[in-house]
Amino acid sequence: xxxxxxxxxxxxxxxxRDAPPIRDLITSAGATGYTxxxxxxxxxxxxxxxxxLLFNEYDTLTxxxxxxxxxxxxxxxxxxxELLSTSSGVMFVADTYVSRPDYFQ
Amino acid sequence: MxxxxxxxVAAAAHDVVSSWPLESFIAVNPLASRESHPFETxxxxxxxLTRSRDAYLSDYRLGRIDNTDLEAALIxxxxxxxxxxxxGTSTISAKRVAVLDLTTVEWGSPRPADGTxxxxxxxxxxxxxxxxxxxxxxxxxxSERGLFGAWRHLARHDTALPRRARRKLGxxxxxxxxxxxxxxxxxxxxxxxxxxxLREELNRLPGWVGHIKWRADRIGDIDIAxxxxxxxxxxxxxxxxxxxxxxxxxTGSPEPTVWQRAETVTRSLLGSEVTxxxxxxxxRVLANHPVTEHPYTWQKAYEIHxxxxxxxxLSATHEVHGRPEMQxxxxxxxxxxxxxxxxxxxxxxxxxxFAGFFGIPMRFARYRARGSIDSLPAxxxxxxxxxxxPTDMAQTRRLLARAxxxxxxxxxxxxxxxxxxxxxxxxxxxxxxxxxxxxxxTFTPALHARLARxxxxxxxxxxxTVTVADSFSLQDRAAMARTAVRMMGMTGFxxxxxxxxxxxxxxxxxxxxxxxxxxxxGNPGAANARAAAxxxxxxxxxELLSTGGIDIPAxxxxxxxxxxxxxxxxxxxxxxxxxxxxxxxxxxxxxxxRTAGDHLLRERAxxxxxxxxxxxxxxxxxxxxxxxxxxxxLGLAGNAAMIIGPRRITRGVDLGRRVFLHSYxxxxxxxxxxxETIMTAPLVVAQWINHQYYFSALNPTTLGAGxxxxxxxVGTIGVLAGGSxxxxxxxxxxxxxxxxxxxxxxxRLAVVIxxxxxxxxxxxxRNQVLRNLLxxxxxxxxxxxxxxxxxxxxxxxxWSQAPITTEGRRS
Numbered sequence: 001x002x003x004x005x006x007x008x009x010x011x012x013x014x015x016x017r018d019a020p021p022i023r024d025l026i027t028s029a030g031a032t033g034y035t036x037x038x039x040x041x042x043x044x045x046x047x048x049x050x051x052x053l054l055f056n057e058y059d060t061l062t063x064x065x066x067x068x069x070x071x072x073x074x075x076x077x078x079x080x081x082e083l084l085s086t087s088s089g090v091m092f093v094a095d096t097y098v099s100r101p102d103y104f105q
Numbered sequence: 106m107x108x109x110x111x112x113x114v115a116a117a118a119h120d121v122v123s124s125w126p127l128e129s130f131i132a133v134n135p136l137a138s139r140e141s142h143p144f145e146t147x148x149x150x151x152x153x154l155t156r157s158r159d160a161y162l163s164d165y166r167l168g169r170i171d172n173t174d175l176e177a178a179l180i181x182x183x184x185x186x187x188x189x190x191x192x193g194t195s196t197i198s199a200k201r202v203a204v205l206d207l208t209t210v211e212w213g214s215p216r217p218a219d220g221t222x223x224x225x226x227x228x229x230x231x232x233x234x235x236x237x238x239x240x241x242x243x244x245x246x247x248s249e250r251g252l253f254g255a256w257r258h259l260a261r262h263d264t265a266l267p268r269r270a271r272r273k274l275g276x277x278x279x280x281x282x283x284x285x286x287x288x289x290x291x292x293x294x295x296x297x298x299x300x301x302x303l304r305e306e307l308n309r310l311p312g313w314v315g316h317i318k319w320r321a322d323r324i325g326d327i328d329i330a331x332x333x334x335x336x337x338x339x340x341x342x343x344x345x346x347x348x349x350x351x352x353x354x355x356t357g358s359p360e361p362t363v364w365q366r367a368e369t370v371t372r373s374l375l376g377s378e379v380t381x382x383x384x385x386x387x388x389r390v391l392a393n394h395p396v397t398e399h400p401y402t403w404q405k406a407y408e409i410h411x412x413x414x415x416x417x418x419l420s421a422t423h424e425v426h427g428r429p430e431m432q433x434x435x436x437x438x439x440x441x442x443x444x445x446x447x448x449x450x451x452x453x454x455x456x457x458x459f460a461g462f463f464g465i466p467m468r469f470a471r472y473r474a475r476g477s478i479d480s481l482p483a484x485x486x487x488x489x490x491x492x493x494x495p496t497d498m499a500q501t502r503r504l505l506a507r508a509x510x511x512x513x514x515x516x517x518x519x520x521x522x523x524x525x526x527x528x529x530x531x532x533x534x535x536x537x538x539x540x541x542x543x544x545x546x547t548f549t550p551a552l553h554a555r556l557a558r559x560x561x562x563x564x565x566x567x568x569x570t571v572t573v574a575d576s577f578s579l580q581d582r583a584a585m586a587r588t589a590v591r592m593m594g595m596t597g598f599x600x601x602x603x604x605x606x607x608x609x610x611x612x613x614x615x616x617x618x619x620x621x622x623x624x625x626x627g628n629p630g631a632a633n634a635r636a637a638a639x640x641x642x643x644x645x646x647x648e649l650l651s652t653g654g655i656d657i658p659a660x661x662x663x664x665x666x667x668x669x670x671x672x673x674x675x676x677x678x679x680x681x682x683x684x685x686x687x688x689x690x691x692x693x694x695x696x697x698x699r700t701a702g703d704h705l706l707r708e709r710a711x712x713x714x715x716x717x718x719x720x721x722x723x724x725x726x727x728x729x730x731x732x733x734x735x736x737x738x739l740g741l742a743g744n745a746a747m748i749i750g751p752r753r754i755t756r757g758v759d760l761g762r763r764v765f766l767h768s769y770x771x772x773x774x775x776x777x778x779x780x781e782t783i784m785t786a787p788l789v790v791a792q793w794i795n796h797q798y799y800f801s802a803l804n805p806t807t808l809g810a811g812x813x814x815x816x817x818x819v820g821t822i823g824v825l826a827g828g829s830x831x832x833x834x835x836x837x838x839x840x841x842x843x844x845x846x847x848x849x850x851x852x853r854l855a856v857v858i859x860x861x862x863x864x865x866x867x868x869x870x871r872n873q874v875l876r877n878l879l880x881x882x883x884x885x886x887x888x889x890x891x892x893x894x895x896x897x898x899x900x901x902x903x904w905s906q907a908p909i910t911t912e913g914r915r916s
Contacts (some may be wrong), residue, residue, distance in 0.1 A: 015873075020322055021115030029108055048871040054588065054778075055460070055786030056484040059874035079108035086116045086300070088141070 004097035007104055008073035012064045012080055013040055014089035019062045021083060026066045029076035032104055034066040046088060067096055067104050110286055110299070111330070117303035118329045123322065124315030124834055128821040129627040130619040131483045134796035134883075135808045135835060140874075144853070144882040145401050151311065151807035152800060155400035156851065157214035161407065165208065170406045174413070175207055176200040178405035183393050192386045197374065199390050205370045207403065210361055212396045222830050225345065226309050228265065229336055230830055232256050233313050237320070237327065239820040242523055253281035253331040257338070270342040277342070281334035288337035292346060302347050306336050309348075312832030316823060360396045363388050408852045411745055412887070415764075415855070416907070419748070422892050423756035429455040431601040431690055431697075434593065436461030436622055436630060437765045437787055438607060439744050440670045443708060445766070447701035449756055454697065456752060457593045458766035460787045461606055461624040463637035464589045467491045467576065472569055473505060480625040480632050482790055489576040491636060493569035496681065501567035511561060550612070550734075551727035568681045573636040574643070582640045583649035589637070590655055592779040594751060594770025598661040601690035604637050605666040605675065606630020610729045611737035615818050616810070616837055620670065620740045623794055624787070634665035635678055642682075662687050664694075671729040671738045673702035673709070709762075712739060714843045735813050735839045742841060742849040744798060747791045749783055750859030754892060765791045771860040771891075780860055781868045784875060788856060792884055795854040801836040802851040809835040858888040862897055862904050869899065 012022050016038060026034050039052025040061040049061050068076070073093070080091050098104060120138035125131040134140065139147035148154050164170045179186045179200050186200040222230070235245050236252050247255040257279065261271050278284045294302050307314045307329070314332065321328040340347060367388035371379050374387075394402070430453030435441035437458045445456040466481035472493040479487040495501035521531040546553040573582065608629030609620030622630040640646055641663040650657060665678040675698035677683075683691060706725050710718040714736045716725055728734045747765035748755060755766060767783050774780055801809035810816070810833035816824040823832040841849040858865055865888050869875045878884045879899055886899035887907055896907035 018119070021112075021118075024115070025108055025111060028111055046873055047876065049873060050781070050785075050871040053785045053872075054782045055464070055466075055482060056789060056874075057486060058484040059785065059789065059872070075108045079112040082109055082112040083115050087119050 001097050004099055005101035006070065007067045007096050007098050007101070008070045009065065009067045009094050009096040010073065010076065010080070011092040011094075012084075012089060013044075013061055013091075014064070014084075014087070016060050016062045017058055018087055018089060019064060022064050022080065022089075025076060025079050025083070026064065029068065029079070030072045031066045031068040031076070034064050037063040037065070044090065067098060069101075069105060070095075107286065110289075111282070113299050114285075114303060114330050114333060116300050117307055117333075118314075118318060120304075121307060121311070121314055121318045121329075123319035124312065124823070124832070125319055125483070125627065126316070126822050127615055127818070127824070128618060129479065130616060130621075131627050132619070132623055132794040132797035132836075133483075134793050135800050136796070137793070140877045140881065140883055142881060145398070150308065152804050153214075154803070155404045156407075156803065158212055158400070158403075159214070161400075161403040162208070164407065170403070170410055172204055174406035174410045175204045175402065177409050178402045179203050179207075179394070181405060181409075182398070182402055185393055186390075190386065190390065192371075192375070192383050193380070195375070202370055202374070202387055202390050203394050205373055206366050206391050206394070207399055209369050209373065210366050210396060210399065212360060212399050214400075223309070223348070225336065225339060225343075226831070227829055229332075229339065230310055230313060230832075232335065233310075233317070233327075233332065234819050234825075234829075234832075237316075237819070237822055239822070242525070251281065251331055252327050253284060253334045253338075254279065256335050257284070267343070273342040274338070277338050281331040284338050285330060285334040288334070288341040291341040292337065294347070303333055305347055306333060309336075310831045312823065312834045315834060316832055363392050363395075366391050366396070407850075408745075408855065408885070411850070411852055412855050412885075415746060415760075415857070416887065416896055418758045418760075419750075419754045419857070420892075421757075422753045424753050425452070425455045425756075428597060429453055429599040431455075431603065431694060432457065432595075432599040433603045433605060434459050434463075435605045435668065436607055436624060437747070437767045437791065438622065438624075438670075439741055439760075439762050439764055439766075440738075441605075441607065441668065442760050442764055442766055443705045443762045444668060444673065444675070444698075444701055446757075446759060447704045447708075448697055450701070450704075451697055455599065457595065457768040458752070459589060459593050459768065460790075461622040461630040462626075462633045463604060463606075463630075464585050464592075465573070465577075465633050465636045465640070467573075467633065467636065469571075469632040472501065472567065478626070478628045478632075480628050480630070482624050482786060483626060483793075484786055484789065491576050491632070492572050493567075494572050496568045496570060501569075504565055504567045546730075546732060550731040551723060554612075554727075554730035568679075570679070570682065571632065571635045571639055573639050577640075579645055579649065582643065583646045583653075585637075586640050586646055586650055587653055587655060588779070588782070590650075591773060592783060593768040594773040594779075595768075596770070596773065598657050600658075600660050600662065601687055601694060602641070602661060602663045603666045603677070603694060604634045604641075604663060605668050606632075606634035607668040607670055609670045609738060609740075611671050611734070612730050613732035614737060615813070615816055615824055616840070619836060619840070620738060623790055629667065631665065631667040631678055634667065638663040638665040638679070660686075662690075664691070666694075666698075669729075670740075672726040673706045674726075675699075675702060709738070712743075712848065736843070739848070740836075740840055741794055741798060744791075744795055744854075745850065745852045746855040746857060747788060748857045749780070749788070750857070754859060769858075769860065771864070777860075777864045777868060780858075780864060781872070784858075784865075784868050785872055789874060789878075792854050792878060796883070797835060798841060798849050799851045799853065802841040802847050802849045804835075805838050805841070807834075809833075809841065810837040813837045813839050853882070854884045856884055856886045858886065859891065860888060861890050862888055866899070866904065 014022055040063045041049055041051030053060055077093055084091060122133055122135055122137050136147050186203055189196050189198045236248060245255060247258045260266060261274050278287050317327050317329055317332050367384045371384050371387045375383060432455045433448060434457045435445055437460055448454050449456055462481050466485045468477050468487040468490045469480045470477035470492045472495055481487055521527045607622050611617050618627040621627050625633055647657050664683055667676050667678060703722050706722050707718040710716040710725055728737050743763040745763045749767045749769045751770050752768055767787050805811060810824060811826045815826050817828060818824055826833055841847055869879060879886055880901045887896050889896045897904040898907050
């Protein structure tokens with residue numbers, strides 16, 4: 001696809017207090033980086049979630065996004081799924097394409 | 106370590122509640138990880154959720170709980186008890202039957218598990234303590250390798266371990282990840298039991314584990330995986346299988362059957378003419394309320410009784426007419442309630458309640474100080490650094506030189522005292538000076554404090570301003586001021602507006618920061634008050650506020666102050682910044698606050714162990730300097746409710762320093778954003794504090810820190826009871842009880858809000874933290890639209906009119 005390189009993108013939405021172990025898994029899996037979006041709002045399995053709160057970063061939702069080569073993604077997906085089996089949060093996995101694959105190796 | 110094992114470690118540690126160090130003690134709900142579950146299902150091996158049956162029955166006999174409370178609690182928990190049924194020819198109310206059952210049936214009081222540390226617990230605790238001690242006599246060798254690396258290296262020479270185990274240690278992987286995987290394999294723990302096994306091991310030393318979790322997030326010199334690696338490798342090389350903790354709440358005696366209970370109740374109701382049909386009819390009712398639920402009904406009744414006295418007190422309104430002479434904004438902390446009440450005896454004084462960090466989250470360092478404090482709620486991360494800018498450099502240089510000399514002297518003393526070679530010589534040379542000082546300090550603490558102040562002028566602070574304008578843009582400062590005004594519902598401004606933070610001053614008190622401001626991260630609130638006053642006095646900020654409709658008169662001056670909750674002294678800060686035009690207001694504030702402080706101090710003396718209100722205020726204040734005093738003040742003991750609403754509904758009401766008070770005017774907050782901020786931040790912090798007191802009172806040896814008298818500090822990290830073992834969690838016994846009796850009444854926070862019900866409901870609906878707390882019975886919520894409306898209780902099915910029992914009851 002237009003000389004783009006196929007990668008795997010993971011999006012994990014968890015309570016902000018549960019984000020550190022997810023970040024740890026992402027870096028341990030060999031991902032070269034991640035994006036963190038705090039104050040995510042929406043409606044899900046547990047009902048409605050307000051967005052950013054003025055004086056509370058602890059009880060909002062955070063979305064962590066990472067992109068990594070497909071051969072590294074499997075272990076991370078299994079690990080995040082294992083972690084989310086005992087706590088709240090969701091994970092989305094999708095194929096994605098990047099123009100600078102060396103950034104993600 | 107494989108990613109899966111790392112995920113297992115994270116899953117096992119998920120429910121561990123971080124435990125803050127002593128220097129910035131943050132009150133947390135020790136069962137916070139259970140907040141998404143019903144309160145009643147949240148007992149753990151080391152936590153009971155209710156008091157004993159004897160305690161409730163004692164309160165019942167004393168009238169602290171009565172039949173009306175029990176009936177209201179029963180109907181709240183099981184609505185079917187609102188009906189009546191027929192037994193023979195009689196019609197009997199179901200709630201009456203259930204109350205009889207409650208007061209007659211016996212149930213074993215739950216007890217937390219023993220938690221006696223094993224040899225491994227003691228051994229690991231000693232290593233963790235050595236590794237983390239910030240001020241050891243000898244630095245731990247190889248500590249740069251991390252806990253596991255240092256232990257693995259040193260333990261090979263540790264004769265506490267058998268020779269065979271030490272030899273085996275040589276073959277263990279050097280990295281904690283690999284070592285943990287190796288140990289789990291050696292111990293033959295099946296993969297499906299790994300998380301449970303790791304969790305069991307974390308439960309063995311919950312105090313240290315809570316601190317490690319905090320440290321892993323904030324400092325990063327240790328993590329849960331390395332701690333678990335030490336424990337599991339130790340088990341593997343010693344060939345000791347992981348233990349399984351015994352379950353909670355072993356009540357000891359078997360529960361009576363529903364038939365036995367029904368028989369007792371039926372005989373009590375009908376006398377001797379009892380048939381099997383009568384008993385069966387009663388049994389059908391009692392089956393709805395098994396004995397296992399009795400403790401929770403008693404607890405609810407206990408809380409309803411308090412609410413029943415509180416709610417009618419909020420019926421009158423007390424307005425301040427005209428422009429007040431001065432306004433005072435104090436922290437929502439229940440201790441502020443007393444000071445506000447006494448200050449408001451003067452009709453020209455108006456007070457407000459606001460989170461004690463005044464909406465300014467900051468990391469603060471004094472001018473050229475070595476350390477800094479994160480003066481903000483634990484719900485936020487410090488991103489803005491603020492310091493001081495001296496206004497008189499000559500004075501500052503002079504004071505700084507004295508401070509350095511004093512610091513050098515203290516450091517030299519500390520080295521001479523703690524060095525292995527010098528303590529005896531040091532004692533010979535200086536013992537007579539320190540001995541005399543100790544005698545003075547022991548027998549005349551107030552005189553010693555006065556002398557210490559006179560002899561150490563280095564403690565004086567140079568005149569300065571806080572550098573708030575360097576850290577926050579003008580827009581940010583204006584937004585913070587606007588938020589504060591809107592959250593408090595301030596519509597007018599007096600000539601003098603005092604923003605008062607608070608601190609607690611006590612000697613030889615390892616838990617001093619637990620008495621400081623919770624909204625400031627367990628620190629004194631003076632820095633935030635100074636920053637807020639600087640913002641409000643900034644003409645550029647006022648101009649921006651004016652464009653948004655908030656007009657602060659030109660003659661209004663904001664001043665920062667600090668309330669010392671141990672002595673009830675109020676001190677105006679940064680007086681060099683106040684204009685001479687306001688001297689009369691400043692003098693008046695000094696007079697009023699001195700009088701209010703004296704009255705409050707005497708009021709508090711009624712509750713303070715060993716104090717008497719008949720004595721002069723001097724010995725009461727001297728308690729703050731007495732290094733043998735374990736009750737310098739009672740902190741937030743007794744806290745039971747939080748009121749979010751205008752001060753006019755509580756002004757003039759003696760709330761007994763038991764209520765968090767946040768000012769709020771729904772008319773000034775049409776879109777509800779201010780209320781949402783209050784409910785998702787100050788309310789959450791108040792709930793943490795409330796449950797810290799609740800569980801420290803109910804579980805003093807497992808979730809509380811036990812008695813202060815045997816505490817030993819591990820640096821500024823925490824305390825041990827005695828010389829070893831687990832780090833103690835929670836509050837010391839002296840914060841909740843005296844002798845063998847509790848003075849803190851453990852009640853879940855009763856939140857009371859005056860605002861449109863629809864607005865309150867919407868906010869709850871869109872915030873999971875509130876849904877968890879309310880739907881799972883961790884707190885209660887009662888609200889009304891305005892002062893003329895009827896109170897409504899929040900239930901998981903919507904609002905319901907507050908039971909009649911909460912209105913018009915005797916106190």
